[in-house]
Amino acid sequence: MPEAGLIVQISGLLPALSPAEQRVARLVVADPADAARRTITDLATAAETSEATVIRFCRSVGLEGYPQLRIRLAAEAARRVEPVDARVVGGDIPPGADFAQIIATIAFNDARAVEETAQQLDPEVCEAVVEALNAASRIEIYGAGASGFVASDFQQKLHRIGRTAYYWPDVHSALTSAALLGRGDVAIGISHTGTTGDVLDVLEVARSRGATTVALTNFPRSPIADVADHVLTTAARETTYRSGATASRLAQLTVVDCLFVGVAARNRAKARKALEVTAEAVRSRRVTRRRG
Amino acid sequence: MPEAGLIVQISGLLPALSPAEQRVARLVVADPADAARRTITDLATAAETSEATVIRFCRSVGLEGYPQLRIRLAAEAARRVEPVDARVVGGDIPPGADFAQIIATIAFNDARAVEETAQQLDPEVCEAVVEALNAASRIEIYGAGASGFVASDFQQKLHRIGRTAYYWPDVHSALTSAALLGRGDVAIGISHTGTTGDVLDVLEVARSRGATTVALTNFPRSPIADVADHVLTTAARETTYRSGATASRLAQLTVVDCLFVGVAARNRAKARKALEVTAEAVRSRRVTRRRG
């Protein structure tokens, strides 16, 4: 399990690192294979810092020392070659890209985000969250902007299998509702950056009421972690141009889905029944053949 | 060229090596990953020889020194590991599944849906749609239930880069608005099954007004195709249990993202500017450090 996604892990930790360490991190992420070839002095020079900082960086990402970093980087770099045409991959969309390229690039990034998220997702934390969700008499989910879609999606899913779940698009309603939570209830905050003030506020209120708080973010060391009992992380390295952060959204949805399945699995019969009933409810709105 | 098959090369050279070097070689070939983890002294001891011999071995196989060997070994070892555990994959979640299994299964399905969608997505249709979107003075997007999230997401994206786009959660508003479309405008209907009555109705109205209609569905031969000028398909094979159809949602989002990038790419400067402006607008809501 400590094998998974070092590069991804580094990108996630990046904002939490000190400036000098960030310079090192960026070099490493930009070209892992190259970094693996360099000696510590060499890398330090390239990052315009001292060897000491490079070692600190290694420790920051949970490694013993520099040789370990080199080896892990070499391994990762080797793994990540192949499937797709590397020219397009792992970066911004080049200006002259034709549509086939665009599709390949986006799909690659998206699929990667999903896979890497799964790799680094901690099953034990998931289990704890599912446990809490199962025990909760009320579940509240918060998310602003793009993360709001995910929050809403989760709410809908839980509702469909008969759990009491709310999503409040608006901060004031959210705060009011959070204030009414109690011990045993669960509040989930979704924020890609982990710095969305509104979401933090709501989680804080929920926590003060004794509710179990859960954060879903790309950056495990961001402020949202401080107000959460459980932190679940996604692993999306967004490219600059890709506005809406679709990759991160997909990663979030994947995590939400895992939680959902976990909850549903606790009571398969009941959940299955509920799903069938709700599916039946919309069936009348389906058309089976073309109309005149 | 010198990259390929170090292990293989070593096995080939093995008979030509001196006895002590052969002991080293055998250890290395037997478990490259393990060897990569060892220090030179460590490996020498394991091979019952001296460090000097290990170095000689490195030179014998054409490498500069021991660190290079370690790195190459780590890279090779990584390459030969199978990506995913195939046992869990490709089906419903088994009843006794533990969380790691659940995660692996879901992520695999999700990633697969994204990749396969990309594979079968027709770049020419995409291009045509993008063309239409660019030319449109107004864009309307429809989707019910889960597909509504995707529709809403698309609307938000287009809006962010300054295109006039609407999403109507409610059928009546949608019908009214569709009736006001004209030639050159674009109406997009999103429906996983392709049988969602409401969405069909709206597309039909839009089409009758002369608007270009686009369908996004998993089933190219479903009723929605009959009311659409362009059909874009996702490729999600849902497993039965997986309610909310997350995989299909991810596939839809991926397609939407491709279209979005296509539209944005037509006018990079303007789009980038718009994205920056909108990002700036929410910046004040970000917190950078933990609060008391």
Place this chain on the structure above:
DNA sequence: CCACGCATGAAACTTACTTTCACGCGCCGA
């Protein structure tokens, strides 16, 4: 039986990595 060459490990040496420590900068409280 000696001499030569080759494989080998011990030890010297060099380089790479790691730790320690002190400086300086920014932030908080007075």
Place this chain on the structure above:
DNA sequence: TCGGCGCGTGAAAGTAAGTTTCATGCGTGG
């Protein structure tokens, strides 16, 4: 505004890893 406190940082000292050198010993051919 000032003092001090803590953190990030690099210089330098210290340690460990890797590399070279060299002497030994063994086998082989003269």
